[in-house]
Amino acid sequence: MRNSQSKQESKLRYHCVTQLFSEFDNSPLQLINDSHIHAKQVQLTIKRDDLIHSIISGNKWRKLKYLLLSIENLKYKRIAAMGGPYSNFLHALSYVCYLLGWQCQLYVRGYRDQPLTPTLKDCLKWNATIIFVNRVSFREMRMNKPLLADDIYWIKEGGQHELAIPGISEIFSELSDEYDHVLIASATGTSVAGLVVGARKYQPKAKITGISVLNNHQQQISDVNNMIDSRNNNWAIRTGFEFGGFAKKTQALIDFTQQFILRNEIPIEPVYSAKSFFATFELIEKGIIQSGSNVLLIHCGGLQGVRCNSSNV
Ligand SMILES: Cc1ncc(COP(=O)(O)O)c(C=O)c1O
Incomplete structure (x- = not known):
């Protein structure tokens, strides 16, 4: 059932x-x-x-298109990605996840007490969860993805992905x-x-x-x-x-x-x-x-x- x-x-x-x-x-x-x-x-x-x-402008739609289909086929329920506080990729991804009703978790370089950028305000409006990481951890994350639950699909900075x-x-x-x-x-x-x-x-x-x-x-x-x-x-x-x-x-x-x-x-x-x-x-x-x-x-x-x-x- x-x-x-x-x-x-x-x-x-x-x-x-x-x-x-x-x-x-x-x-x-x-x-x-x-x-x-x-x-x-x-x-x-x-x-x-x-x-x-x-x-979802520029190369973002082109970058996401086959990736989203694949994520769908692999039956992941959530997406996590990393980027800077002005990231075009995180902006587009949050919006797409919002449209599709998918959960979106963002690892953002910066600190919680800094004023939110317009980019991040939009991401929050589209229900993304934001986790701030300091510069050292952010750099480390470029090499090794953070520890994530099995049903979360990880996307590298800038949407770098073979798909x-x-x-x-x-x-x-x-x-x-x-x-x-x-x-x-x-x-x-x-x-x-x-x-x-x-x-x-x-x-x-x-x-x-x-x-x-x-x-x-x-x-x-x-x-x-x-x-x-x-x-x-x-x-x-x-x-x-x-x-x-x-x-x-x-x-x-x-x-x-x-x-x-x-x-x-x-x-x-x-x-x-x-x-x-x-x-x-x-x-x-x-x-x-x-x-x-x-x-x-x-x-x-x-x-x-x-x-x-x-x-x-
Ligand atoms: C507006 C814009 N142009 C160009 C690029 C560079 O694209 P790529 O990371 O695929 O080299 C990016 C980053 O993704 C971007 O946001």
């Missing part, structure tokens, strides 16, 4: 996950009309993944044009790995470039290599656009962000997208991306973070 009840529950949850999938359209493409880019005879198109959904790869790789199935270069902001390297896998299937000539937004590019390279067939070398993680490190910024980045938003009416934020957009413009201007190239830049969202940094954008 209990068995058939849990089967029914499982079917219902599976239905909810697949139902969620069907509600998302392909993200639109937007051509950039900019004299600097035209002067270099480059065509630059933005894949507006930030428009996939107002909350994120098929979701990200599907970006290519939404493209009709052929691209010479595809660029994306990179932190864990998971999105780059997904694009490398997608390019291999759909556009083997496209070169994938991850713009590192933090000072750990060696780690990203080794993680990408672990996630994909390392014989594929049509990809790179580019450094030099960290602007001091994760969530750090300079006046040049702030100026670029403001001007880009004004000229193109595409919202970007300083932690991820602005760094990858700045880098793309510079690579084109310096001729590192050669003239005549057709370039796709993926907007990974992350705009909920702007609420915490609005004075800087």
Whole structure:
């Protein structure tokens, strides 16, 4: 009796996950009309993944899609994940769990007595449980997951998971044009790995470039290599656009962000997208991306973070 009840529950949850999938359209493409880019005879198109959904935006939906189905099939009842107090991934995950009626437990770097960020306020509103951990324990958690009950599924920081790869790789199935270069902001390297896998299937000539937004590019390279067939070398993680490190910024980045938003009416934020957009413009201007190239830049969202940094954008 209990068995058939849990089967029914499982079917219902599976239905909810697949139902969620069907509600998302392909993200639109937007051509950039900019004299600097035209002067270099480059065509630059933005894949507006930030428009996939107002909350589960950017690479989050793509990262979560197959992971959620698998979690469902494995019959876990709860999900736990770790991240910073502004984490886009925790934000999206809490919302998805809320929609699906799943329990969500978040291990957040910080202290209980600090004011809650808008990100964490949303997570609480969506019924997530927050457990604050100090920096030392947080670092330790990156290596070894915390002790969890057997029915809790653990997801690493930033949604780093091999099941994120098929979701990200599907970006290519939404493209009709052929691209010479595809660029994306990179932190864990998971999105780059997904694009490398997608390019291999759909556009083997496209070169994938991850713009590192933090000072750990060696780690990203080794993680990408672990996630994909390392014989594929049509990809790179580019450094030099960290602007001091994760969530750090300079006046040049702030100026670029403001001007880009004004000229193109595409919202970007300083932690991820602005760094990858700045880098793309510079690579084109310096001729590192050669003239005549057709370039796709993926907007990974992350705009909920702007609420915490609005004075800087
Ligand atoms: C908005 C945004 N862009 C880009 C990234 C980097 O993606 P990845 O961790 O897959 O390298 C993240 C982190 O997940 C993010 O939140």
